[in-house]
Amino acid sequence: MxxxxxxxxxxxxxxxxxxxxxxxxxxxxxxxxxxxxxxxxxxxxxxxxxxxxxxxxxxxxxxxxxxxxxxxxxxxLPRSDPDRKHQPRSAIVVLSDYHTLGKRIVYSMMRAAGYELFDYGRMDVDELVARALADKISVLLISVLLLPSALKVRAVSDQLKAAGAPVKILVGGAPFLFDAQLWRDVGADAMGRSAADAVNIVHGWMGEMP
Ligand code: B12
Structure with a gap:
């Protein structure tokens, strides 16, 4: 290649x-x-x-x-696969910035692998928290490519915890590739380097969920 x-x-x-x-x-x-x-x-x-x-x-x-x-x-990239999996309610979003390609690829790969998930497009913190709570989301995939956006994951995580929502947050995108510790610092549960990672990590979480 x-x-x-x-x-x-x-x-x-x-x-x-x-x-x-x-x-x-x-x-x-x-x-x-x-x-x-x-x-x-x-x-x-x-x-x-x-x-x-x-x-x-x-x-x-x-x-x-x-x-x-x-x-x-x-x-x-296929938009859907007929063989859907039983799975936690999940969503994917670009938080605050306008780098959308990574999210699109992760979304397509998740769906190609049989996961159904909401595509929230691009949102800021308050809108995202409100929507995730309303949709009773258990797994939230957040894509960011700007460091200031990555730092906002902390507010999302804190607000979801304060609302008592047991949401697992998976993050990905350039700032997390540049700084291997950043995902922990912003309160995420895991970081993925690629779309394939997203599938593997969510699959692993499914085994731990009721
Ligand atoms: C293309 C690009 C743009 C395009 C975006 C077009 C679009 N529609 O998306 C345009 C020209 C608009 C743009 C604008 C800007 N950009 Co830009 N851009 C890039 C660039 C070159 C490539 C990004 C990309 O699309 N890569 C391809 C995709 C497929 O890769 P990806 O997003 O990384 O996604 C993969 C993985 O990261 C992972 N992944 C992504 N999300 C998730 C989520 C989860 C849950 C998981 C598990 C995995 C995962 O899987 C994906 C597939 O493998 C990067 C360079 C880089 N090294 O990333 C800079 C970069 C992201 N941009 C940067 C900057 C600074 C900007 C601007 C501020 C520039 C400016 N001065 O105007 C603006 C900001 C716009 C904004 N407000 O959002 C910086 C960010 C620095 C930082 N970390 O803070 C970068 C890193 C370049 C740099 N080194 O300076 N940009």
């Missing part, structure tokens, strides 16, 4: 949607859709992000790369 990352990234950075689509199709000839996303799309976007940090690409290129990838992912 390594050899496809370079041309895929080049296609993204030159805003060549057709070339990006072609490289993605080549990946799909060898890999499942979710594996193609995790092994091609995610590393390529990370490299585009790193190039932006070094001043080698413009923010507009990062933005368009994200948009192209969203379209590709939307086309190939």
């Amino acid at each position: 390594e050899e496809l990352i370079k041309p895929f990234r080049a296609a993204l950075e030159s805003l060549d949607r057709i070339a990006a689509d072609n490289v993605f199709r080549q990946a799909l000839e060898r890999l499942s859709p979710i594996a193609a996303v995790e092994q091609l799309v995610v590393p390529a976007l990370e490299q585009v992000g790193a190039a932006w940090e070094d001043g080698r690409v413009a923010l507009s290129q990062v933005y368009m790369s994200g948009r192209f990838c969203e379209e590709l992912v939307e086309k190939v």
